[in-house]
Amino acid sequence: MVKKVSLFFAYFAFFLLALMYFTPKENLYYLLEKELRTYDLIISNEGVKDSGFTLNLENADLFIKSIKSANAKAVNVNFFALYNSVKISDITLSNVAASFIPLQIDELRFTYSIFNPLNINVYGIGEFGEAEAAFNVLERSLHIDVKPSDKMKKEYKNSMRQLQKSQEGGYSYDKTF
């Protein structure tokens, strides 16, 4: 009996992996783009490559309300059903944001795991410093812990005022949508 159940799960896992491999990820990405357009978000000029289990984008421009807001040199999307992640590397923000935040972000990583289904976790590192964020899907609340860089502390005092200083010496930001 145990052997049969184990065999069933092994076949099921194989089927899932095969399905993930064959899923038209490029077209799924196009569907996502069309959904994002309804929120005035457009990802443009990017090269899209389906690499089997992952989807890779190169040189993507992000337009928010038709304004070019950022460029990302590489985006790596992993759909593994149980664990999904989006890693965005080498991001340059538009000059529009220059008065709020340093424009270079080295890496931004979004992760969503079925084992922590209520939270989308984000990690970012760049000229601004380092940040970890969690977005609670149910409560629609965002909590960000920031370790600002010296540049951020010195040159972006207005933005720093938006953050709350924690007792441990770090900074945090909370918002509910």
Added chain:
Amino acid sequence: MIKLSNSLLLGIFTKLLVLLVVAKGLSLAILAYLPSDGVEMAQIKNYQPQYKRVDFKVMIQNTQENSKTISPRTGSNSVSITNMILKGLYGKKNSGFVIVALKSSVKKTSIVAVGEVFSGFTLKSIDLTSAIFIKDSKEYVLELEKTKSTGSVTTIDEENSDEPKSVQKSDISFYEKNPKEIWKDISIQEIKNAQEIEGFKVTRIAQKSKMAGLGLKKGDMIIKANNIELKSYKDVMDIYSKINTLDTIQIVVVRNNQEKELIYEIHE
């Protein structure tokens, strides 16, 4: 001889193969419902001519004063092209006219049509940002004057005056460096007709603020800036990103169901 059909490996292999085929079939079925292309940002690269406020009264007077020097195929040869300033142009290629002045007397502008002569130079044709003159069979390109802000913006207190208002460049720099200060003084909301943005409505303006001094009023709907219709946030940001290079800003607002033009001259 062992029958192949009895082989355990063959059984497993067959099952895996079936699973692969089912997975592939399912992915093809999904593909049928997915879009075949994505969304791209259409970049419409329109030429936007530099906004120039032209006082036609002065121009006509100057034209009359200078009429002797702008006679076709005549004029003195004593002026070099480098002493000339192209202050404005209208038309393209072989039709239209340009507004020129000499550096020695910048305020004395002259209108020169294609084919006419100014200070010995014949206007041959007009490009987007330059005019081509001919002298002694040689072509000279005169680029449109790059305006530098000199001085301060003039504020006019009369509410209904159509005269340009004066704005200090330092004020613009202040708001540029502290964008949050803008929203302390003014609130603006997009006005949509169905899906299209019609303009941006001023919903609040702080009394005695610098913004209030610009002549904007609560309820004004800003529909144009420097002759560009504000139909998207991009249109607004295009103007905003160039604000440091502008010496004149013209905005058109709808106030009491009437369009009103507000003009600001930016000075140091």
